């Protein structure tokens with residue numbers, strides 16, 4: 001589902017990723033960890049097609065990211081959803097409209113949109129905030145809206161960059177449970193986090209640790225040459 005081989009990425013002279021290789025199968029759950037500045041967001045952005053593949057190979061959900069033209073990115077994003085560190089939700093729209101939007105732009109009929117949005121908001125305990133404008137809700141609630149908007153399309157791959165950063169322990173664990181449920185239904189999940197407690201809460205998950213752009217450890221045979 002995800003293949004990364006000898007991937008390197010530089011910003012000017014600074015190498016943010018250095019020769020990273022790993023692969024994930026359908027339904028794998030990966031914790032991407034490492035200190036601030038390790039390259040986690042850079043890797044996520046490459047996998048989501050928002051940064052180019054400069055060196056090496058990266059493919060996701062059957063798309064070769066090196067050769068994928070920009071005009072086909074929308075196809076990738078039907079299969080690969082991302083939760084950004086800074087949410088990127090629409091502050092003037094309601095919680096409901098933020099979550100319904102990805103389904104509406106895909107042309108889903110209103111009845112199905114309604115059913116799906118309701119189910120996702122309920123699973124993230126946001127149903128009592130459906131009609132609030134996003135600017136009026138708390139940071140932790142906004143973070144859950146960002147997650148709801150990503151999972152509502154039933155993606156093949158879910159990328160989440162520090163999705164629990166603004167949440168207390170209880171909500172963080174609940175959110176990981178939401179991700180786990182998707183993973184149990186076959187979604188491949190990549191979750192970037194510093195939070196060791198979260199990582200320890202899913203003993204079967206794969207872990208890849210980055211440090212200064214390089215691989216600093218992992219708990220499985222992450223790459224074959």
Ligand SMILES: Nc1ncnc2c1ncn2[C@@H]1O[C@H](COP(=O)(O)OP(=O)(O)OP(=O)(O)O)[C@@H](O)[C@H]1O
Nearest residue numbers: 011014015016034035036037038039040041042043
């Ligand atoms: N657009 C950019 N221009 C220049 N340098 C950048 C850019 N984006 C990231 N970097 C640098 O690349 C390195 C990796 O950044 P990245 O955001 O991928 O780290 P991270 O592991 O996600 O960190 P954090 O946990 O703090 O979010 C950092 O040193 C960062 O300053």
